[in-house]
Amino acid sequence: MIPWLKRLRAAFGASFLFLVCLVYFTQGFRSFVWTAVSYQLKDRLKLSPSSSQFVFSIAFFPWSIKPLYGIVSDCIPIKGRKRVPYLVIATVLSLVPWLILGLNATLRSSKWNLMTFLTVQNLGSAMADVVVDAMIAEAARRERATFAGDLQSISWFSMALGGICGSLSGGYALTNLQIHTIFLLFSVLPSIQLLSCGLVEEKSVTVDSKVLPEFYDSSSVDGVNGNSSFLDEDSFSEKKPNISMLRRKKSSKGGKKKRVTGKGQIAEKVDSLPSRWFHSLKAATFSLCHAFKQPLILRPMAWFFLAHVSIPNLSTVMFYYQTEFLSLEASFLGTARVVGWLGLMLGTFVYNQYLKTMKLRRILMLSHVGLSFLGLLDMVLVSRVNLTYGISDRIMVLCGSALSDAINQFKFMPFLILSGQLCPPGIEGTLFALFMSINNLGSTLGSFVGAGLASALNISSGSFDNLSLGIAIQVLCTFIPVGFLFLIPKEVTGVSA
DSSP: OOHHHHHHHHHHOHHHHHHHHHHHHHHHHTHHHHHHHHHIIIIISOOOHHHHHHHHHHHTGGGGGHHHHHHHHHHSOBTTBSSHHHHHHHHHHHHHHHHHHHHOHHHHTSHHHHHHHHHHHHHHHHHHHHHHHHHHHHHHHHTTTTTHHHHHHHHHHHHHHHHHHHHHHHHHHHHHSOHHHHHHHHTHHHHHHHHHHTTSOOOOOOIIIIIOOOOSOGGGOGGGGTTOOTTOHHHHHHHHHHHHHHHHHHHHTGGGGEEEOTTSOEEEOOOOHHHHHHHHHHHHHHHHHHHHTSHHHHHHHHHHHHHHHTSOOOHHHHHHIIIIISOOOHHHHHHHHHHHHHHHHHHHHHIIIIITTSBHHHHHHHHHHHHHHHHHHHHHHHHTHHHHTTOOHHHHHHHHHHHHHHHHHHHHHHHHHHHHHHOOTTOHHHHHHHHHHHHHHHHHHHHHHHHHHHHHTTOBTTBOTTHHHHHHHHHHHTTTGGGGGGGSOTTOBSSOO
């Protein structure tokens, strides 16, 4: 066994490691089933590229509200546990839609029904992602962060492995299996994940001391000024004496909080559990919003949001073009996605080795120059100029897939680094989830913009005459975020705040 993996097993337990790896492997393996969804929308439902892009945009919206799941699981425990019960709920939400769509031909043949079930499935997947991230953070904190890097490494490795396996097997499955069979086959992974939840033990925490911090006076709570530690269990144990003292003070004034009912019964005015949940949620949300409104945090996040919204996403349109006009097989597109995953890994390696000391403004500017170059490659492919020089369509698609994921990783790594540097102590997990949600929301809105552009240019299945114009507009829009790079801190690099 690999030494560092052996240390992780000894520190966290085999069942915990298995569950973490399984969840992230499943997240990567989703390419297996979502490729089938693309073909279901195109071939069975006969949707136009803009309509398919609209369905995907709605279906992936749950990834844009990830902080909501984190706040709810932090503040409202289920039978004293904050993680495993929510992971069970998330797994059920991600499992049931695939079973229903696989077994019911009527539901998967309706655009609106299919979109609804896909949205529920993404709700479960996004919630599972947040809960497992929180479990990793808590596990690393218990070990004084000794293995935090190793846990993140094994998580990314599991997701990349799942992505490669899903892309390879997805293309083969589409060639040899029915789409409903692919839906049912994929449901095996969430089923195993559901069973694995029962193998992980989570200590039950008491409501009084560790789960629901009581915010009796919002004006005096440290949490509302951005220094809250409501996500930190250790801080709850430190504040326990203060909470007890507050209770003793309240009990000494108990005579003022009693009333006589019509039947002469004495009722004590105490906060109900739902009320305490509400106050805890309110304080957590207020603390998060207060921290996010700080200019040092708001300005960079506004740039990353703008960088997605201002560029029309034409990926679904290009999928239609590659499958209908270029007649590329599903198995080849699966191979292209594998090349994309390898490009992502290469981009991560190159960034860590050579670009960490470069200023983030420069990296982001070069990334957008690279994205505009990729747009030009798409224009070459659509205009068929590549054939003039003897370059096949398959080579163009493979190169485009690899370069696209690598360059997007150059853009995503600064986002991760800057997010980590900007998060104030105590609310790192939830605020980081908010950052990721902003990134996801920007991508979703960018897809809406792409769908609108495709519709305006009358790009439809079998009609790609204006696709070159759409790509040209996309290339021009790529330079819009460059004009707003002043929102990114000037001197920040990958190794310094």
